Amino acid sequence: MKVVHSPLHARHDGGKELHRGELVPCFEMPVRADYILKAVERAGLEVLEPRSFAHESLLRVHDAAFVEFLRTAHAEWRSLGKQGFMLPSGFPARGLRRDHIPSGINGRMGYYAFDASTPIVEGTWDAALAAAHCALTAAALVAEGEKSAYALCRPPGHHAGHALYGGYCFLNNAALAAQHLRDRGFARVAVLDVDYHHGNGTQDIFWERSDVLFVSIHATPETEYPYFLGYADERGAGAGEGYTLNLPLPRGTGWKEYSAALGASLDAIGTFSPEALVVSLGVDTYEGDPISAFKLAQEHYPLIGQRLAGLKLPTVFVQEGGYAVDEIGTNVAGVLEGFLGRR
Numbered sequence: 001m002k003v004v005h006s007p008l009h010a011r012h013d014g015g016k017e018l019h020r021g022e023l024v025p026c027f028e029m030p031v032r033a034d035y036i037l038k039a040v041e042r043a044g045l046e047v048l049e050p051r052s053f054a055h056e057s058l059l060r061v062h063d064a065a066f067v068e069f070l071r072t073a074h075a076e077w078r079s080l081g082k083q084g085f086m087l088p089s090g091f092p093a094r095g096l097r098r099d100h101i102p103s104g105i106n107g108r109m110g111y112y113a114f115d116a117s118t119p120i121v122e123g124t125w126d127a128a129l130a131a132a133h134c135a136l137t138a139a140a141l142v143a144e145g146e147k148s149a150y151a152l153c154r155p156p157g158h159h160a161g162h163a164l165y166g167g168y169c170f171l172n173n174a175a176l177a178a179q180h181l182r183d184r185g186f187a188r189v190a191v192l193d194v195d196y197h198h199g200n201g202t203q204d205i206f207w208e209r210s211d212v213l214f215v216s217i218h219a220t221p222e223t224e225y226p227y228f229l230g231y232a233d234e235r236g237a238g239a240g241e242g243y244t245l246n247l248p249l250p251r252g253t254g255w256k257e258y259s260a261a262l263g264a265s266l267d268a269i270g271t272f273s274p275e276a277l278v279v280s281l282g283v284d285t286y287e288g289d290p291i292s293a294f295k296l297a298q299e300h301y302p303l304i305g306q307r308l309a310g311l312k313l314p315t316v317f318v319q320e321g322g323y324a325v326d327e328i329g330t331n332v333a334g335v336l337e338g339f340l341g342r343r
């Protein structure tokens with residue numbers, strides 16, 4: 001299994017997020033990628049830098065004006081004499097208009113963002129684009145015959161929708177990988193999201209499509225972020241009806257219940273009989289995670305990898321969340337080595 005990683009991830013740094021009413025240094029910090037890189041190198045996996053891809057490849061899943069906003073926002077912010085990181089201060093919530101995009105930078109920021117946890121800094125675009133290219137490269141490797149590949153993406157992507165950013169995400173790396181596999185001839189692709197948080201962005205992107213099945217096991221949005229999507233009654237719309245499966249679980253969920261949900265998701269994927277699998281690999285399901293509340297232990301991650309390997313599908317792993325920095329590398333490498341039959 002090859003690993004795709006870009007040192008450009010480190011350009012996304014220096015922002016703060018609104019957490020429990022305070023501006024705190026971002027939990028989604030550069031050192032996360034360094035710990036994962038060390039662990040996959042220790043596991044003997046080959047690490048490659050990403051290929052470049054045309055701008056149009058982003059537009060296979062994202063709105064052009066949204067991408068242009070992400071690409072130019074910080075330069076515009078600076079040209080207005082503003083310093084530091086960008087956080088929105090208003091959103092087009094209920095009773096406000098969403099049919100008009102304000103001309104000013106603050107209005108546009110609030111139009112495209114859905115939380116105050118996702119600062120844009122000077123290097124954010126470079127890092128997000130590199131993460132997207134990591135995911136696209138991993139998908140290309142699988143399309144070219146690799147059984148599996150792992151995109152060590154930072155910033156993550158599964159909260160980024162067609163024209164939406166938030167939850168530490170800007171471009172939806174997993175959705176880009178799934179679409180690339182479709183564009184390279186895989187007729188049906190399944191996306192399995194095992195991050196603690198619901199992948200609202202990935203669901204949004206494939207909501208009306210029957211060629212990509214979206215399955216997510218996550219903490220119930222009744223009490224956990226992103227709160228407003230990820231309920232079990234969401235099953236897709238139009239042609240996509242029946243091609244979204246949400247398996248929300250309560251805070252405190254341990255391996256027994258998690259494993260049962262994993263089994264149900266693998267059954268649904270089997271029934272869909274995809275030609276490839278994309279895994280949104282968050283390890284914030286770990287009992288030691290500082291912002292999450294599941295109770296998976298270190299020894300469970302190789303079991304997840306083994307169960308995924310049982311699908312016998314060409315598989316692209318895309319890094320999402322995980323904030324227990326000391327153990328993040330061990331837990332990610334655990335899934336990958338379990339998948340490879342080494343654990």
Ligand SMILES: NCCCNCCCCCC(O)(O)C(F)(F)F
Nearest residue numbers: 117156167168197225282320321
């Ligand atoms: N007080 C709780 C506030 C929650 N703040 C935002 C949490 C974002 C989680 C991001 C993630 O882990 O889902 C990703 F995979 F995208 F990185």
Ligand SMILES: [Zn+2]
Nearest residue numbers: 195196197321
């Ligand atoms: Zn998460």
